[in-house]
Amino acid sequence: MRAFDLLLRIVGGVLAALMGAGSALLEATATPGFWAIPVGAASVGNAFLIWFAQSTVDKPWAWLVPGVPWFATMVALVGPTTEGDLIANSWTGLATFAAGALVFFVAIALRPSPQPGTA
Structure with missing residues (x-):
């Protein structure tokens, strides 16, 4: 049963990371529209997430699992492109x-906060 629990945690972490990157991509592509949708x-x-x-x-650090891919995707999409920026060219994107964030x-x-004596 312990191995199955570990497997579920790993699969859940992978799904959270993929959903973090995917949601950032969807939010970035929605920025040219009405501001309430991407915000x-x-x-x-x-x-x-x-x-x-x-x-x-x-785990206490579980917020990092979707957070890091979300931030990485958003920062990558802020960069300049040949067609124009997806995020940084409007107040909606910012x-x-x-x-x-x-x-x-x-x-x-x-x-x-972590309890004393626990890992």
Whole structure:
């Protein structure tokens, strides 16, 4: 049973990482439209990703699993392209990036402190 639990944690972590990168990509491609869609998706979606990672990985650092791919994807999409930027050329894109990052920041700030004597 212990090996199965470990397998579920690994699969959950991989899914959380893939969903983090995928949601960043979808949020970035939605930035040319109405501002509430990508900003709301970044806020609610990242809160879901943090919950999912905490539930599946069950470690204090689980927020990193979707957070790092989300940030990496967003930063990569900010870079200049031959057609124009996806995110950095509008306030909607910057608001999407800020809202998503703020959700991860709040998750870090509000996470429970480790109990003494536990790993």
